[in-house]
Amino acid sequence: MWNKLIESVPNISEGRRTSVIDEIVAAVDGDGIRVLDVQSDPDHNRSVVTIVGRPEMIGEGVIRLVDRAVQLIDLGKHTGQHPRMGAVDVIPFIPVKGTTIEECISLSRDVGQEIAERFGIPVYLYERSATSAKRRNLATIRRGEFEGFAEKILLPEWKPDFGEKRVHPTAGVTAIGARQFLIAYNINLATTDVKIAQQIAEAVRHRSGGLRFVKALGFSLEDRGIVQVSMNLTDFAKTPIHRVFEMVVREAERYGVMVIGSEIAGTVPRSALIAAAEYYLRMAGFSESLILEERIEEALSGDS
Numbered sequence: 001m002w003n004k005l006i007e008s009v010p011n012i013s014e015g016r017r018t019s020v021i022d023e024i025v026a027a028v029d030g031d032g033i034r035v036l037d038v039q040s041d042p043d044h045n046r047s048v049v050t051i052v053g054r055p056e057m058i059g060e061g062v063i064r065l066v067d068r069a070v071q072l073i074d075l076g077k078h079t080g081q082h083p084r085m086g087a088v089d090v091i092p093f094i095p096v097k098g099t100t101i102e103e104c105i106s107l108s109r110d111v112g113q114e115i116a117e118r119f120g121i122p123v124y125l126y127e128r129s130a131t132s133a134k135r136r137n138l139a140t141i142r143r144g145e146f147e148g149f150a151e152k153i154l155l156p157e158w159k160p161d162f163g164e165k166r167v168h169p170t171a172g173v174t175a176i177g178a179r180q181f182l183i184a185y186n187i188n189l190a191t192t193d194v195k196i197a198q199q200i201a202e203a204v205r206h207r208s209g210g211l212r213f214v215k216a217l218g219f220s221l222e223d224r225g226i227v228q229v230s231m232n233l234t235d236f237a238k239t240p241i242h243r244v245f246e247m248v249v250r251e252a253e254r255y256g257v258m259v260i261g262s263e264i265a266g267t268v269p270r271s272a273l274i275a276a277a278e279y280y281l282r283m284a285g286f287s288e289s290l291i292l293e294e295r296i297e298e299a300l301s302g303d304s
Contacts, residue, residue, distance in 0.1 A: 002032070004098035006058050006107065007181075008051045009266055011089045012069050013078050015040040015047050020072045025049055027068040032057030039265050043221040044230075045080025046089070048184065048266045055099055059111045062091055063118070066174075070119050074170040075146045081219040082230075085142045085149055086172035092127065093178050104178035105129045112176040116163030119171065122153060123162040127177035131161055138175055139215065146172045183233040183272060184265035185241060187248045190258040194220040197227035200251040204229065204244065211247060213239040226260065236272045242279040 033053030040047040073087035093104040112123040130136040144152045149167045197218030202208045205216035213235040219228045278286045
């Protein structure tokens with residue numbers, strides 16, 4: 001049993017070429033690190049890789065992933081619905097067990113410096129690792145995307161935290177930072193009108209006056225003939241999944257559009273799903289001690 005764990009969720013700008021995704025993910029494996037989940041979306045042309053490992057090991061696993069991604073991804077040939085600025089677009093570090101956000105901040109800085117020096121990729125620190133308030137928000141850093149970054153990086157206020165003021169010709173730039181657990185949550189709508197998804201995203205996200213701790217964009221999923229409200233829930237305890245879902249449903253009704261399903265990208269804490277179940281089932285006197293698996297884990301916790 002590992003007593004100290006950090007999670008990392010690198011987002012790579014490839015969601016269509018299975019062999020390339022497999023090769024990049026395979027580079028991660030090593031002592032003290034495990035790949036928990038890989039989710040790829042061809043419309044977004046993006047994959048979310050969930051990794052967990054010991055603090056002293058996980059950084060090297062992430063660097064191995066970046067090494068393979070730089071060799072196999074060319075952003076000059078990349079298209080997709082999701083905004084992106086790098087072959088490895090973003091690398092968050094999250095404290096999971098026996099670790100602190102301060103340890104993740106230190107790790108993000110060490111990894112960011114090594115990526116810049118080893119691969120020539122400019123690195124920006126974001127969220128809790130950010131060196132200025134302007135850089136905390138990933139969307140602000142990413143604005144302009146790969147195509148616009150050659151000009152943006154020359155501005156004094158956008159000097160990279162690590163690396164030179166020159167965009168890598170195929171791998172772009174990367175954001176690295178420490179944050180708490182985030183749920184990537186998508187809601188699909190039965191329409192092809194992407195403007196409806198964009199208007200709902202504007203209504204639900206915090207920066208436009210919507211729900212606190214929600215970031216949202218609207219996308220067209222052309223291969224599936226639908227549109228999607230794609231969201232990041234940055235504090236699911238304060239703004240739970242079910243509250244977000246209900247608001248999107250109400251907004252969709254204004255346009256005469258049905259919600260046809262929702263998706264989790266990556267992994268989700270058990271407590272987030274328990275909260276949704278409690279809300280929709282209207283259970284009285286509910287507690288996690290009523291869950292069979294919780295009782296089993298508690299009963300076996302003292303066994304070796």
